[in-house]
Amino acid sequence: DVKVTQSSRYLVKRTGEKVFLECVQDMDHENMFWYRQDPGLGLRLIYFSYDVKMKEKGDIPEGYSVSREKKERFSLILESASTNQTSMYLCASTLEWLPDTQYFGPGTRLTVL
Amino acid sequence: RKEVEQDPGPFNVPEGATVAFNCTYSNSASQSFFWYRQDCRKEPKLLMSVYSSGNEDGRFTAQLNRASQYISLLIRDSKLSDSATYLCVVRSGSARQLTFGSGTQLTVLP
Numbered sequence: 631d632v633k634v635t636q637s638s639r640y641l642v643k644r645t646g647e648k649v650f651l652e653c654v655q656d657m658d659h660e661n662m663f664w665y666r667q668d669p670g671l672g673l674r675l676i677y678f679s680y681d682v683k684m685k686e687k688g689d690i691p692e693g694y695s696v697s698r699e700k701k702e703r704f705s706l707i708l709e710s711a712s713t714n715q716t717s718m719y720l721c722a723s724t725l726e727w728l729p730d731t732q733y734f735g736p737g738t739r740l741t742v743l
Numbered sequence: 744r745k746e747v748e749q750d751p752g753p754f755n756v757p758e759g760a761t762v763a764f765n766c767t768y769s770n771s772a773s774q775s776f777f778w779y780r781q782d783c784r785k786e787p788k789l790l791m792s793v794y795s796s797g798n799e800d801g802r803f804t805a806q807l808n809r810a811s812q813y814i815s816l817l818i819r820d821s822k823l824s825d826s827a828t829y830l831c832v833v834r835s836g837s838a839r840q841l842t843f844g845s846g847t848q849l850t851v852l853p
Contacts, residue, residue, distance in 0.1 A: 661839050670751065672830070672845030673787070680839055688840065720786060729839050730775055734786035 633657070634735035636721055642741045649708040651738050653721030659733075660726035662704035663688075664696065666717040667737075673720065679704055680726065711742045746770055747844035749831050755850045760821050764847045766814040766831030775834040776807055778816050781846065782827045790816075790829070821851045 637652035653662065663678040665688075675688030677696040685696050693715060697705045704723075708715055718739050722732040749766045756762045768776075776793035791798065793805040793814055804817040814831055831844035 663840065665843075670845060673843040675840055675842075678840055724839070726839075730777060730792065730834060730841075731789050732787075732841060734788070736786055 634721060634723055634733050636719075636735040636738050638738050639736060640739050640741075642743065643708075643711050644743050645712060647708075647711050647742075649711050649740065649742075651706040651708075651719055651721075651740070653704045653706070653723075653735055654702055655723040655733070656702065657723070657725075657733070658701065659723035660701070661724045661729060662698065663722040663724075663732065664694075664704065664706045665720045665722065666690070666715075667720055668717050676706065711740075713742050716740060716742045745845075746842050747831055747833055749844040749847050751845060751847060753848040753850060755852055756821055757852050758821055758823060760851075761817065761819050762821060762849065763818075764816045764829055764831075764849075766816075766844055768812050768814070768831075768833045768842075770833070770835050770842075771812065772835045773812075773833040774836050776805075776814050777832040777834075777841070778803075778805060778814075779830040779832050779843070780827045781830060787830055787843075818849075821849075823851050823853060825849060826851050 634655045664676045665673040679685045679698040695707045721735040778790040779787040780790040781787040797806045802819045806815045828846040830846045
């Protein structure tokens with residue numbers, strides 16, 4: 631069974647703090663993704679990565695950066711958290727040759743005060 | 744205009760009812776189509792792919808109309824356990840990423 635884990639289920643941070651969200655998958659998947667999910671807006675892609683040290687911007691990359699130093703780990707960084715980044719953050723991964731089935735982590739509910 | 748549009752609902756139906764969800768997509772280059780299911784406070788999971796000829800998986804039937812850029816999901820004989828949000832998803836060409844609709848919420852009532 632594919633397992634995607636995220637470092638925290640709930641996180642509360644203050645405006646201006648640097649925030650790290652970690653995602654780890656155990657199935658040797660090449661592709662990893664970070665989304666945020668907000669009511670009425672659905673899942674929106676922030677960044678994705680198709681290989682170690684490779685990254686591509688998604689639809690809403692502003693205010694975020696990512697890091698992929700190892701194949702199994704994909705980190706999302708909020709350099710200076712703002713209240714409009716309060717959201718549910720979901721990580722996902724897929725095999726390169728089977729991109730249609732995304733396996734999601736349980737999500738991190740981030741609140742920025 | 745959103746790339747993938749769905750009626751957000753909510754749809755409240757009695758057990759045993761048949762319910763249909765619709766979805767439209769704007770990118771004519773979209774190649775692959777799916778329905779994902781997301782239970783309350785859980786992560787999305789793939790429910791089924793949608794093929795041009797239409798496909799069925801038990802009580803679930805998915806249809807694709809490329810000319811109208813329209814996808815549908817039909818659930819027959821609804822069960823309480825079908826209560827969830829159903830996400831319409833498309834992938835364009837050789838893109839690695841998926842584009843998700845905002846979801847349709849279904850509640851099946853006893």
